Amino acid sequence: MVDGEVEMTVAGTSTTVSAGGYVHIPGGSIHAYKNISPTAKMIGVVSDPRGGQFFAAVDRLRVPEDLPRILEIAEAHGITFLV
Numbered sequence: 001m002v003d004g005e006v007e008m009t010v011a012g013t014s015t016t017v018s019a020g021g022y023v024h025i026p027g028g029s030i031h032a033y034k035n036i037s038p039t040a041k042m043i044g045v046v047s048d049p050r051g052g053q054f055f056a057a058v059d060r061l062r063v064p065e066d067l068p069r070i071l072e073i074a075e076a077h078g079i080t081f082l083v
Helices: 049-057 067-076
Strands: 005-010 013-018 031-035
Touching: 049 067
Parallel strands: none
Antiparallel strands: 005 013, 005 031
């Protein structure tokens, strides 16, 4: 975390992460985050090339208007969003 706080949930376990903290998300784990503070800023490091390629492909897309395209790109990179 660079600034603020985020609630991270990994494999069903939630924790609050503040500036200076980090969370390791094992590959293939179901995970989610929720900004707790309005200043929340985080850096994501992805070691699987598919994750990095996904983020590069969706860099300029916006939610909700581009959500169908984001989901298509995710599927092409082996990423599944659970709703």
